[in-house]
Amino acid sequence: MSAPSAQRPSAQQHTPKVSEREARQVAEDARERDWHKPSFAKELFLGRFRLDLIHPHPLPAGEDVRRGEEFLARLREFCDSRVDGALIEREAKIPDEVVNGLKELGALGMKIDVKYGGLGLTQVYYNKALALVGSASPAIGALLSAHQSIGVPQPLKTFGSQEQKDTFLPRLARTDISAFLLTEPDVGSDPARLATSAVPDGSDYVLDGVKLWTTNGVVADLLVVMARVPKSEGHKGGITAFVVEADSPGITVENRNAFMGLRGLENGVTRFHQVRVPAANRIGPEGAGLKIALTTLNTGRLSLPAMCVGSGKWCLKIAREWSAVREQWGRPVARHEAVGSKISFIAATTFALEAVVDLASQMADENRNDIRIEAALAKLLGSEMGCLMADELVQIRGGRGFETADSLAARGERAVPAEQMLRDMRINRIFEGSTEIMHLLIAREAVDAHLKVAGDIIDPDKPLSAKAKAGANAAGFYARWLPKLVAGPGQLPGTYPEFNPAGHADLSGHLRYVERSSRKLARSTFYAMSRWQGRMETKQGFLGRIVDIGAELFAMSAACVRAELLRTGDEHGREAYQLADAFCHQSRVRVEELFTRLWSNTDDLDRRVVEGVLSGTYTWLEEGIIDPSGEGPWIADATPGPSTRDNVHRPVR
Numbered sequence: 001m002s003a004p005s006a007q008r009p010s011a012q013q014h015t016p017k018v019s020e021r022e023a024r025q026v027a028e029d030a031r032e033r034d035w036h037k038p039s040f041a042k043e044l045f046l047g048r049f050r051l052d053l054i055h056p057h058p059l060p061a062g063e064d065v066r067r068g069e070e071f072l073a074r075l076r077e078f079c080d081s082r083v084d085g086a087l088i089e090r091e092a093k094i095p096d097e098v099v100n101g102l103k104e105l106g107a108l109g110m111k112i113d114v115k116y117g118g119l120g121l122t123q124v125y126y127n128k129a130l131a132l133v134g135s136a137s138p139a140i141g142a143l144l145s146a147h148q149s150i151g152v153p154q155p156l157k158t159f160g161s162q163e164q165k166d167t168f169l170p171r172l173a174r175t176d177i178s179a180f181l182l183t184e185p186d187v188g189s190d191p192a193r194l195a196t197s198a199v200p201d202g203s204d205y206v207l208d209g210v211k212l213w214t215t216n217g218v219v220a221d222l223l224v225v226m227a228r229v230p231k232s233e234g235h236k237g238g239i240t241a242f243v244v245e246a247d248s249p250g251i252t253v254e255n256r257n258a259f260m261g262l263r264g265l266e267n268g269v270t271r272f273h274q275v276r277v278p279a280a281n282r283i284g285p286e287g288a289g290l291k292i293a294l295t296t297l298n299t300g301r302l303s304l305p306a307m308c309v310g311s312g313k314w315c316l317k318i319a320r321e322w323s324a325v326r327e328q329w330g331r332p333v334a335r336h337e338a339v340g341s342k343i344s345f346i347a348a349t350t351f352a353l354e355a356v357v358d359l360a361s362q363m364a365d366e367n368r369n370d371i372r373i374e375a376a377l378a379k380l381l382g383s384e385m386g387c388l389m390a391d392e393l394v395q396i397r398g399g400r401g402f403e404t405a406d407s408l409a410a411r412g413e414r415a416v417p418a419e420q421m422l423r424d425m426r427i428n429r430i431f432e433g434s435t436e437i438m439h440l441l442i443a444r445e446a447v448d449a450h451l452k453v454a455g456d457i458i459d460p461d462k463p464l465s466a467k468a469k470a471g472a473n474a475a476g477f478y479a480r481w482l483p484k485l486v487a488g489p490g491q492l493p494g495t496y497p498e499f500n501p502a503g504h505a506d507l508s509g510h511l512r513y514v515e516r517s518s519r520k521l522a523r524s525t526f527y528a529m530s531r532w533q534g535r536m537e538t539k540q541g542f543l544g545r546i547v548d549i550g551a552e553l554f555a556m557s558a559a560c561v562r563a564e565l566l567r568t569g570d571e572h573g574r575e576a577y578q579l580a581d582a583f584c585h586q587s588r589v590r591v592e593e594l595f596t597r598l599w600s601n602t603d604d605l606d607r608r609v610v611e612g613v614l615s616g617t618y619t620w621l622e623e624g625i626i627d628p629s630g631e632g633p634w635i636a637d638a639t640p641g642p643s644t645r646d647n648v649h650r651p652v653r
Contacts, residue, residue, distance in 0.1 A: 016192070016193050016194070016195065016228075017193075032291070032294070032295065032372065035370055035448075036370070037368060037369055037370040038050070038053055038368075038369055038370065039053075039369060039370040039371070039372070039373055039374070040053040040054050040369065040374065040554070040557075041371075041373035041374045041377055041550065041554055042370070042373055042445065042446070042448075042449075044514075044518050044521075044550055044553055044554060044557075045373075045446035045447075045518075045521065045522065045525070045546075045550050046449055046481075046522050047481075047484065047485045047518050047519040047521065047522025047523070048484075048518065048522075049488070049489075049490070049511075049514060049515040049518045049519075049557075051496070051511065051557070051561075053369060054359060054363075054557060054558070054561050055561045055564070056561075056564075056565070057359065057362070057561050057562060057564070057565040058359075058362040058363060058365075058366055059362070059565075060122055060124055060125075060362060060365065064121075064122045064124075064125070064365075067119070067120075067121065067125075068121055068122060068124070068125030068128065069125075071106070071110070071119060071121060071125065071129065072125065072128060072129060072132060074105060075105065075107065075129055075132055075133060076132060078101060078102075078105055079132065079133055079136040082097075082098060082101055083098060083133075083136045083137055083140065085136055085137040085417075086405060086406070086415065086417070088137050088139055088140075088263070088264040089263055089264070089405075089417070089420060090406070091264075092258065092263040092264055093264055094137070094139055094140060094143065094264045094266075096652050096653075098140070099143075099177075099219075099652045100652065100653075102140070102144070103174060103175060106118070106119050106173070106174070107129070107133070107144055108144070108147060108148070108172060108173060108174060108175075108176075108177065109153075109172065109173030109174060110125075110126045110129055110144070110148060111123075111126050111148045111149075111153060111154070111157075112148075112153050112157075112169055112172060112173040113157075113169070116165065116166075116169035116170050116173055117169070117170045117173040117174055118169070118173040119173075122361075122365045123299060123302065123361040123362075123364045123365050124358060124361040124362055124365060126148070126303070126306075126361075127302055127303060127306035127309075127357055127358075127361050128306070129144075130144060130145055130303050130306045130307050130310070131306050131307055131309050131310030131313070132310065134306075134307035134310045134311070135310040135311070135313070135314050137264065138261075138262055138307065138311075138424040139262050139263065139264030139265050140264070141307045141310075142215065142262055142265055143177070143216060143264075143265075143266065145303040145304070145307070146178075146179060146180065146215040146216045147172075147177055147178050147179075147216055148303075149296075149299075149300035149301075149302075149303040150180040150293075150296060150297065150300045150432070151172075151177075151178030151179055151180050151216065151220075151222075151224060152168060152172055152178035152180075152222045152223070152224045152243055153169065153172050153173075153178065154296045154299075154300055155224055155241060155283050155292050155293075155296050156168060156169060156243070156283065157169075158292075158295060158296065159241075159283050159284045159288070159292050159295075160283055163280070164243065164280075164281070164283070168222060168243060171221070171222070172222065175221070176221035176222050177216055177219055177220050177221055177222075177651075177652065178216065178220055178221070178222045178223065178224065179214050179215060179216035179217045179220035179222075179223050179224070179246075180214075180215070180223075180224050180293075181211040181214050181217065181223055181224065181225045181226065181270060182194075182211070182226045182293060183211065183212050183213050183214075184196060184209065184210060184211055184212055184638060185210060185212050185635050185636045185637075185638040186635050186638060189433070189434070189437045191226070191239060191290055194226065194227070194228050194239055195209055195228070195638065196208065196209025196210070196211065196225070196226070196227040196228065196272065197209060197227060197228050197229075197230065197640075198227035198228065198229045198240060198242065198277070199229070199230060200229065200232065200234075200235050200279075201276075203278065203279050204276045204277060204278055204279060205227075205229070205242065205276075205277045205279060205282070206274055206275065206276055206277075207225065207227055207242070207244070207250075207272040207274075207275040207276075207277055208272055208273060208274060208275075208640040208641075209227065209271075209272050209638070209640055210269065210270070210271050210272070210638040210640075211225070211269070211270045211271075211272075212269055212636075213257065213267055213269075214253075214267060214268050214269070214270045215265065215266070215267045216266055216267075217246075217253060217266070217267065217268040217269075217270050217649075218253055218256045218266040218267065218268040218648060218649060218650060219266045219649075219650060219651060219652050220246045220266075220651070221245075221246050221247075221651055222243060222244070222245065222246060223243070223244040223245075223246050223270075224241055224242070224243060224244075224283070225241070225242045225244050225272075225277075226239055226240070226241055226289045226290070226293065227239070227240060227242060227272075227289075228240070229286050229287070235286060236285065236286045236287050237286055237287060238286055238287025238288075238289070239287065239289040239290050240282060240284075240285075240286045240287060240288065240289045241282070241283040241284060241288070241289040241292045241293070242277050242281050242282055242283065243277075243281045243283060244275065244277050244281065246649065246651070247649070247651070248275050248276070248277070249275070249276075250272060250273045250274050250275040250276075250642075251270065251271070251272055251275055251649070252270070252271045252273070252643035252645065252647045252649075253268045253269070253270050253647055253648045253649040254268070254269045254270070254271050254643055254645040254647075254648070255268055255269040255645070255648065256268050256648050257269065259427065260423050260426065261420070261422075261423030261424040261425070261426055261427055262424050262427060268648065268649075269636075271643045273640070273641060273642045273643060274642075297375075297432065297433070298371065298372045298375055299364045299371070299375055300432070301375045301376060301378065301379040301432055301433070302357060302360055302361055302364065302375050302378055302379070304379050304382060304383060304428055304431060304432055305353060305356065305357050305378040305379055305381065305382025305383070305386075306357050306361075306382075307428075308353060308382035308383060308385070308386030308425070308428060309350065309353045309354045309357055309382070311386050311389065311390060311421060311424075311425055312346065312349060312350030312353055312354075312385075312386060312389050313350055314421070315346050315350070315389045315390060315392070315393040315421070316343075316346050316347050316350055318393060318397075318416055318418065319334075319342070319343050319346055319392075319393055319396050320334075320343070322396065322397060322416075323339060323343060323396060333396070339396055342392040342395065342396055343396070344582055344586075345388075345389070345392060345586060346389045346392060346393070347579060347582070348579050348580075348582040348583035348586055349385050349388075349389060349583060349586075350389070351559060351562075351576070351579040351580065351583060352555045352556075352558065352559040352579075352580070352583040352587075353381065353382055353385060353386075353555070354562070355555070355558040355559045355561070355562035355563075355580075356374075356377070356378050356381060356382070356554065356555050356558045356559075357378055357382070358562065359374075359558045359561065359562065360374040360375055360378050372445065373442060373445050373446070374554065376433075376438055376441060376442050376445075377442065377547075377550065377551045377554050377555075379432065379433065379438060380435060380438045380439070380442065380547070380548075380551055381551045381552075381554075381555055382428070383428035383429045383431070383435065384429060384435060386425050386428055387422075387425050387426060387428065387429060390418075390421045390422040390425040391422060393418050393421065393422075394418050394419060394421075394422050397416065397418050400413070400416070400418070401418040401419060402419055403419065404417070404419060404420070405417040405420065436540070436544070438547075439540065439543060439544040439547045439548075440540065440543065442547045442550070443543035443544075443546060443547050446525070446546065446547065446550065447525060447529070447536075449477075450525070450526070450529055453470070453473045453474045453477040453478075457470045457471055457474065457533070459534070478526075482526070484519075485519045485522055485523050485526075486519075488515050488516065488519055489512070489515055490511075490512040490513065490514070490515030490516035490517075490518075490519070491512070491516065492512075493512075495508065495511075495512055495515075496508040496511045496512065498564065499511055499560055499564060501567065503574070504567065504573070504574055504577040505577040505578055505580070505581035506581075507560045507563060507564070507577060507580055507581060507584070510556055510560055510580075510581070510584035510585075510588075511556075511557070511560055513556075513584075513588060514553045514556050514557055517549070517553055517591060517595075518553060520595065521546065521549050521550060521553070524546065524595070524598055525546060528542055528546075528598075539603070541601060541603040541606075542598060542603070545594045545597055545598050546598070548590075548594055549591055549594045549595065552587045552590055552591050552594070553591070555583070555587060556583070556584045556587050556588075559579075559580040559583050559584060560580050560584070562576065562580070563576040563577045563579070563580035
């Protein structure tokens with residue numbers, strides 16, 4: 001028996017101690033360093049507006065469309081007839097019969113190849129399916145997304161051996177739910193401190209540790225687990241990925257976590273004690289776990305903004321219907337400018353988000369572009385804008401927006417779950433990389449070209465000879481690059497004429513603005529690197545604004561390209577141009593504010609205030625309240641050892 005938790009050491013004592021530099025190096029080693037394919041977003045951050053990489057808008061093959069539409073029709077019928085989102089919200093559980101119905105429908109295998117029993121849908125239609133089912137129940141969308149976007153199928157598809165694919169993919173396509181286990185009680189976005197161990201023992205590895213926030217972990221049949229293999233003779237060691245049977249001896253799901261939203265989410269705490277995993281279940285070589293995780297997320301991140309698109313569509317529908325009926329001062333509230341501007345924001349932003357997700361997804365399907373930045377920007381933009389749209393809907397609905405759907409129904413009104421939408425959407429700014437982490441991740445990729453030519457100059461560990469060589473390389477690079485940032489086609493009134501068709505809004509001016517702003521963005525990044533050099537990585541406020549500008553420019557580009565696609569296809573072209581025009585005007589206001597805040601901000605003052613807060617200077621400001629928090633440690637005990645709690649694992653059969 002393990003010692004009582006009160007006598008156990010703190011969780012931090014079992015977490016590897018690493019310096020900030022060591023943690024950064026682990027993350028750097030895990031990222032993809034090379035760019036073998038072009039990237040629209042990467043070029044955008046470098047001041048090069050490569051419209052040719054996204055226009056004409058890529059299109060799916062006819063057979064992919066046929067199979068995708070057929071599945072969407074079946075899925076819609078299933079959601080209409082068998083999914084009760086209100087019931088899932090009340091009972092905080094997806095009924096087993098619904099999960100089994102999804103299995104029979106083939107929804108577990110949407111992204112798995114048909115030769116393994118899956119549906120083999122494209123990324124485009126997979127995302128459309130998630131948007132559809134997520135609108136019926138966000139908890140179901142999360143279950144399917146966690147299973148396929150970051151769970152076992154995607155890592156196996158890219159990195160698994162043929163034997164692993166033959167063994168696991170047929171199960172995952174039809175019957176087995178999977179989960180992804182990386183986070184630990186004291187380890188979040190700094191995986192260098194990962195404490196779960198996988199010790200080689202003959203032809204097995206023995207896993208010990210605790211994983212937190214294991215989405216699908218409560219009901220999962222198969223797990224992909226990240227664990228640290230110690231370096232030893234014959235073993236490279238490092239963070240490594242394993243496929244683990246969820247019912248293996250020594251695995252205990254110790255708690256099913258509850259949240260402010262996504263109340264049907266099967267998310268738990270999973271403990272491993274002396275769990276034996278065959279070496280044949282290791283995905284890729286030792287030490288490749290983080291690279292596998294990051295590569296999986298390159299396209300896996302698109303599932304979250306896809307569901308944000310679905311949420312935006314629902315917000316627009318409710319805002320339209322409600323604001324046309326509700327009257328204030330003699331006319332519908334939609335006719336009042338204060339409310340109308342919110343409706344315009346929801347409509348234009350939903351159009352732009354769908355444009356971003358569809359464009360990035362189609363590029364992922366074609367595999368001709370590197371979309372690691374595009375997918376990350378889609379996640380960032382979708383999660384932030386999705387929350388804003390949900391918040392604006394609550395505001396448009398007024399007191400009814402704050403009232404629960406059950407309460408509305410009880411007093412005879414339509415049961416509109418606006419407050420639930422706001423609660424459900426909030427996690428998206430944290431899921432799969434928080435907004436703050438996404439800023440840093442994207443910023444690292446955005447400055448990659450600069451670090452390749454000048455990185456040694458600002459690296460304190462590099463010798464003078466390396467700095468001198470880097471200086472010479474940097475001088476040559478910037479001599480060629482900087483002059484190109486002075487002028488470009490965005491300054492010529494007649495450029496991009498196909499985006500100014502007769503009888504439609506003029507989008508060509510917006511694309512010229514994107515081109516000019518792209519060069520301005522690149523110049524700003526260069527000025528900042530010149531000014532701060534090695535301290536650039538600490539300027540997270542600046543880097544976040546740089547990324548946010550890039551996200552807006554990408555969304556503007558995608559919105560214009562999508563509008564032109566719809567126009568040439570005779571699919572609501574005029575209306576699409578209007579929405580794209582509205583979004584671009586709204587986006588330009590945000591971009592100009594962000595450019596101003598690059599150099600005019602309170603970052604330094606904020607830093608001083610934070611130092612005062614942490615040192616206790618302002619504790620007097622906290623007086624006069626009652627803290628309703630309960631007792632207990634800030635971080636739960638994660639000491640390795642056998643579980644002392646009941647196993648709440650419940651596979652769905």
